[in-house]
Amino acid sequence: MDNVAANTPCSDDFWTYTLALPHDGRAVRIARAMTRTVLHTYGMPQVSDVAELLASELVTNALRYSDGPSWIRLSNPRTKHVRVGVWDSNPTIPAPFRGALHPPGPPECAERGRGLLLVRECADRWGGYALGEEVFGMCGKLLWFELAA
Ligand SMILES: Nc1ncnc2c1ncn2[C@@H]1O[C@H](COP(=O)(O)OP(=O)(O)OP(=O)(O)O)[C@@H](O)[C@H]1O
């Protein structure tokens, strides 16, 4: 096993991990654990807490606002950066993630409506796009954010 690891080319520069999630609340915890493990393994522990928090907001939303499976993908678009994408089958892209420049935040007394606000405030970059059905038969949309370590 050690020999295999030693002989495997180093892929620190570009990597991608994707986890398919069932429509099950326990998937949030598993997505968080994956995020933590990947970031610690690839030398970015300093962004792990924030990445976990924001990933769990997006995965919770995927479960709450779609009725099918979803997935989470971690990749590094540039050295010492992580991009987290969460796909779900609901085609609606929430307002802030479809280009509204200054979407209103929730009223002060609101009990909900802060998850995406957290993502916008804490991530270095964020966005969303629709996935057409022509791509591997998938539809829905992907919301993403990036953090620099
Ligand atoms: N994946 C999604 N698909 C469709 N609509 C979404 C999705 N995520 C969020 N939304 C919409 O955006 C709104 C804001 O989401 P946000 O996560 O900020 O708040 P929330 O989920 O209502 O509450 P919480 O503060 O518990 O996260 C939601 O109420 C929902 O209408």
Ligand SMILES: [Mg+2]
């Ligand atoms: Mg939410």
